[in-house]
Amino acid sequence: MSYKLAIATIKGGVGKTTIVHNLAGAFAEWGRKVLVVDLDQQGNLSSAFLKNIYNVPTTLYHILIDPDRPTSTAIQPTDFPNIDILPANLDLSRIEFQLAGDPEAQYYLADKLREVNHYDLILLDPPPHPGLMTLSALVAADGVIIPVECQEWAARGTTYVLEMIRRVRRRANPQLRLLGYVINKYDGRRKLEQTYKEVLLERYGADVFQTIIRNSVKYPESASMRRPLTSYHPTSVQADAFRQLAREISQRAFHRRQRAARSGRD
Ligand SMILES: Nc1ncnc2c1ncn2[C@@H]1O[C@H](COP(=O)(O)OP(=O)(O)OP(=O)(O)O)[C@@H](O)[C@H]1O
Ligand SMILES: [Mg+2]
Incomplete structure (x- = not known):
């Protein structure tokens, strides 16, 4: 089963997409099979992996709006082994309006990812505002x-997203865990x-990850070259920072999950 991890806050430009x-x-x-999902109509994540995001025929929008359209029809391989993408572009800006008033709307993404x-x-990768896409994530x-x-x-965007997390845990997704805070830039x-x-x-x-992502021009550079730093500059300290963060995330997410599974069996 996939582990689904959202990088979220209600503040623009703090580094969610990066x-x-x-x-x-x-x-x-490390050989993990990864799917990245762009939930932002800006399409920044899509642009960081794909050349022309406006030529993409099927995007997140199309599978969310049509329950019968299989998720796989919107997924594309990237240039990198083990990374696929579910892209988004400006089409997604219509979704909030089109699904307005649908009480089930917040569940469609979860259903599609199953x-x-x-x-x-x-x-x-949700957008920086507390609308349907952040909620769905x-x-x-x-x-x-x-x-x-x-x-x-x-602290501002953080307070807001914490409140959303609390609300979502009350009913829609009681399993949701806050893995921690990452200091960026x-x-x-x-x-x-x-x-x-x-x-x-x-x-x-201790909720703050020990790995701190430092300010570096290599991050915007690698995004504009459409390559994660582990590929663009694999021997850099900036690439290493992400390897270290990934290790910390693994410890918090996967080990906790194994513990939960074990205690469920006991
Ligand atoms: N550690 C860093 N050092 C330098 N620049 C960074 C760093 N992290 C992100 N950036 C740059 O800051 C800008 C915003 O980052 P990014 O797009 O990842 O943030 P975001 O939270 O996804 O933004 P949005 O809220 O618009 O979705 C980008 O130009 C990105 O390249
Ligand atoms: Mg972003």
Whole structure:
């Protein structure tokens, strides 16, 4: 069965897409079969893997809007072994309107992903606002990671997404686990940034992943070259950071899952 991991927060530009792109590279390098799902009409994740996202005939939109259309019809291979993509583009902007008033809408993604259970890992990249796509990602996911920057308003988007997680766990997806917070774009030269880092560590403690993703031009560069860093610059410290983060995620997600399965058998 696939492990579904959403990288979510209600704040733009903190690195959700960058994290999905590069985690896919790190997990695929270990031989894990990965599906990345673009839930954002901006299509940034799709552009990080595919050349022209507007020529894609079938996208996430088409399978969500049509219950009879198999999920596999929208999945494409990428240039990288073990990574497939379920892309999105501006078509997705219509979905909120078209499914408005449908009380089941938040479950459609989860239903559709059940059809493609042969992946080891499904990475979900929602948009930065609390609409249907973020909600669908949280309803479908087993785990969620919240990216944070060490800045003044870091806690804002976090508070909002935590509230959404709480709501989703009450009924729609009680299994959803918060795997932790990832500090992204850390520079560390500014005193204020260090102070915010300490505040985050105080507030969230061991929930903060030990791996810190530092600010580096290599991340935007690798996205524009349409290659995860593990492929674009495999020997870089930035690629290593993602291998390390992937290891930490594995420990938190898969080991916890095995424990749960064991205790279920006892
Ligand atoms: N560690 C980093 N160092 C430098 N630049 C980064 C880093 N992480 C992300 N970026 C850059 O910051 C910008 C925003 O990142 P990204 O698109 O991943 O964020 P996002 O949370 O997905 O944004 P959105 O909310 O619009 O979906 C991009 O240009 C990306 O290349
Ligand atoms: Mg994004």
